[in-house]
Amino acid sequence: MAEGVLYGVGVGPGDPDLITVKAMKLLQRVPVVAWPAPLEGESLARRIAAPHLPDGAVEIPIRMPMVEARFPAEQVYDAAAEQISEHLIAGRDVAVLCEGDPFFYGSFMYLFARMTERHQVEVIPGVSSLTASAAMTGAPLASRNDVLTILPAPLPEDDLARRLKAADAVAFIKVGRHFDKVLRLLEAEGMADSALYIQHATMEKQMILPLRDAPSGSIPYFSMILAHRRGDAWRKTEEEAVFKAAGSANP
Amino acid sequence: MAEGVLYGVGVGPGDPDLITVKAMKLLQRVPVVAWPAPLEGESLARRIAAPHLPDGAVEIPIRMPMVEARFPAEQVYDAAAEQISEHLIAGRDVAVLCEGDPFFYGSFMYLFARMTERHQVEVIPGVSSLTASAAMTGAPLASRNDVLTILPAPLPEDDLARRLKAADAVAFIKVGRHFDKVLRLLEAEGMADSALYIQHATMEKQMILPLRDAPSGSIPYFSMILAHRRGDAWRKTEEEAVFKAAGSANP
Numbered sequence: 001m002a003e004g005v006l007y008g009v010g011v012g013p014g015d016p017d018l019i020t021v022k023a024m025k026l027l028q029r030v031p032v033v034a035w036p037a038p039l040e041g042e043s044l045a046r047r048i049a050a051p052h053l054p055d056g057a058v059e060i061p062i063r064m065p066m067v068e069a070r071f072p073a074e075q076v077y078d079a080a081a082e083q084i085s086e087h088l089i090a091g092r093d094v095a096v097l098c099e100g101d102p103f104f105y106g107s108f109m110y111l112f113a114r115m116t117e118r119h120q121v122e123v124i125p126g127v128s129s130l131t132a133s134a135a136m137t138g139a140p141l142a143s144r145n146d147v148l149t150i151l152p153a154p155l156p157e158d159d160l161a162r163r164l165k166a167a168d169a170v171a172f173i174k175v176g177r178h179f180d181k182v183l184r185l186l187e188a189e190g191m192a193d194s195a196l197y198i199q200h201a202t203m204e205k206q207m208i209l210p211l212r213d214a215p216s217g218s219i220p221y222f223s224m225i226l227a228h229r230r231g232d233a234w235r236k237t238e239e240e241a242v243f244k245a246a247g248s249a250n251p
Numbered sequence: 252m253a254e255g256v257l258y259g260v261g262v263g264p265g266d267p268d269l270i271t272v273k274a275m276k277l278l279q280r281v282p283v284v285a286w287p288a289p290l291e292g293e294s295l296a297r298r299i300a301a302p303h304l305p306d307g308a309v310e311i312p313i314r315m316p317m318v319e320a321r322f323p324a325e326q327v328y329d330a331a332a333e334q335i336s337e338h339l340i341a342g343r344d345v346a347v348l349c350e351g352d353p354f355f356y357g358s359f360m361y362l363f364a365r366m367t368e369r370h371q372v373e374v375i376p377g378v379s380s381l382t383a384s385a386a387m388t389g390a391p392l393a394s395r396n397d398v399l400t401i402l403p404a405p406l407p408e409d410d411l412a413r414r415l416k417a418a419d420a421v422a423f424i425k426v427g428r429h430f431d432k433v434l435r436l437l438e439a440e441g442m443a444d445s446a447l448y449i450q451h452a453t454m455e456k457q458m459i460l461p462l463r464d465a466p467s468g469s470i471p472y473f474s475m476i477l478a479h480r481r482g483d484a485w486r487k488t489e490e491e492a493v494f495k496a497a498g499s500a501n502p
Contacts, residue, residue, distance in 0.1 A: 010382070012271065020378060021275060022268035101382040103391040112391065123386035125378045125453075127271060131261070131352040135374035140354045140363070145403040145425075147414050152396040163398050166417035174396075202376075 004032075004088040006119050007095045008102035008112060010126020011048045014203035018127045019048065026124065027052040027095055032087045034060035034080060035097040036107055045097035060084065060094075062111075073110075081114040088119050101128040105152075105173065130171055133201040133224050137208055141226065142169040153178035153225075160185055169228045176221040183211065186227055195227035255283075255339040257370050258346045259353035259363060261377015262299040265454035269378045270299065277375065278303040278346055283338045285311035285331060286348040287358055296348035311335065311345075313362075324361075332365040339370050352379040356403075356424065381422055384452040384475050388459055392477065393420040404429035404476075411436055420479045427472040434462065437478055446478035 007026060012018035027033065027049055037043035043061065046053075062080045065072045084094050102108040102123050115121055130150065134141035142148035149167035151160055153175045164170060164185055172182045175197075186192040197214035199207045201224070211225060258277060263269035278284070278300055288294035294312065297304075313331045316323045335345050353359040353374050366372055381401065385392035393399035400418035402411055404426045415421060415436055423433045426448075437443040448465035451457045452475070462476060 010378075010386075013376075015273065017273035017276065018271050018376065020263065020269050020271055022266065024272060025268065101378075101386075103385040103393075104382050105393055105395075105397075106391075109391045109394045116389070121389065123389065125264075125269065125382040125386040127261075127352075127376045127378055128382055131355050131376040131379055134354040135261075135352075135376040138367070138372070138374065140357075140360045142354075142356055142401065143360045144356075145406050146356075147403070147406070148401040149418070150393065150399040152398070155396050155398070163417045166414045167400070 001091040003119065004091050004093040006084065006088060006111075006115055006121045007093065008098055008106075008108040008121065008123040009049075009095045010098050010101040010106075010124055010128075011045055012127040013100055013129045013132035013201050014044070014048060014206075016048050016051055018132065018202055019052065020124065020126060023049075023124050023126065024052045028054055030057065030093045030095040032058045032060065032084075032092050032094040033097065034062055034084060034094060036062045036064060039063050039065045043097070045099045048099070049097050058087070077110045077114060081111060084111070084115070085119065098126065099129075100132075101126040104128045104130070105150075129173075129201055129222070129224065133171070133198040133226060136201045136206060137196050137198065137226060139196075139226075141171070146228075153182050157181050157185065161188065164189055168230070170226070172225040172227075174221055175219050175223045175225055177219070179214065179216045179219045182225055183216070186211065186225070189229070191227045191229055191231075194231035195225055197223065197225055199223040252342045254370065255342050255344040257335065257339060257362075257366050257372045258344065259349055259357075259359040259372065259374040260300075260346045261349050261352040261357075261375055262296055263378040264351055264380045264383035264452050265295070265299060267299050267302055269383065269453055270303065271375065271377060274300075274375050274377065275303045279305055281308065281346040282343045283309045283311065283335075283345040284348065285313055285335060285345060287313045287315060290314050290316050294348070296350045299350070300348050309338070328361045328365060332362060335362070335366065336370065349377065350380075351383075352377045355379045355381070356401075380424075380452055380473070380475065384422070384449040384477060387452045387457060388447050388449065388477060390447075392422070397479075404433050408432050408436065412439065415440055419481070421477070423476040423478075425472055426470050426474045426476055428470070430465065430467045430470045433476055434467070437462065437476070440480070442478045442480055442482075445482035446476055448474065448476055450474040
């Protein structure tokens, strides 16, 4: 009997309709579905995918303690990998649900690292929180020859300052308790005035605010700040823009 | 009568099943569909969306001459905006098909800039070529606290060199005739050996090769090179990785 395939399935940023047709079709047929969740409470990835999960699928919760310790997480992923391996060896495909896109800062990589040497693994890309957030703000993320940089906010301030100087458009991710640091960095570069704060993009509780109006004391970990060196870039540079579009054959 | 809404619709990177359910539902109901295309030949965006387009929809081709001149492009977008406006004013919704994601280096911004002051515009995000390419290579694009930078290859070499130094993971886009320059830059940073060349990700003619094996003389404009400062990063840093995952509450 052929072994099963492990699928890392991007389910998109939150709106259940932002799942891809490919992911939906796969979820409707896989016999085993694994999903990440906090130690107690709901899995966001599972909630997004819920309309497409078949009755009777075996479900494997991967519940992660929310503490900054290494060993519980290692053990949780080891145990999940073991469980999933058994299904694959028995010939059953397994879908691991991933918020956004599996390979864009996703926790899927911890399972991937454990499984890819021993099993067939395929990734179904999804709409990332990055482009979903830009869509919800109603302003282009990056265009023409902009350099776009994704900056994880937990990095040290001097490191972020250096990286920010090399960027035109930036997305700070994992903002959480690093909010004040990010605000300082953007102010130093003159980019704070037009920056936007986004949490829960495409979900019912979505919040989009000018950076300076964000509730700095209560910023969730999975929030984002989008900024551009040119501010409202798309308004100012239409001439330049059209130039490039016209040359899109191979300028 | 209420005016129509202009939708910028991400149709994903190429595989028709990588369109979102939201985009599919919208396309099935809109009376007017616009799409970009070369002056002669097929529209990739339309081909991707074709299975979902209703019979009898009005179609507006936006055919762009593939020359590096500004005025033809300006005139083409002006004319398209005019045509689209008439439908919107008459109360008809219009969907503009966009490869990948509309706000991720998309040509939709040229219409957006012309329409957003006068009409209601909504963007439906899509799977970008960036995450689709990573999925097809079978290696994470960025993880943990990686700084990920998107570098348009047409920028000057010294500018790119400076930006590259500030990045951990990079995606060079619009590679085309800039291939040799990108190869030199990655070699200078010691990142060329593990870099991957990708064209037509998720399409039948998809090609993924180690950078040094790419056909340097015939690189299409919409090709991509992915590289990481740590090379095969996910293999080497599992310990570090697990540390961060465990702290995902708000480290």
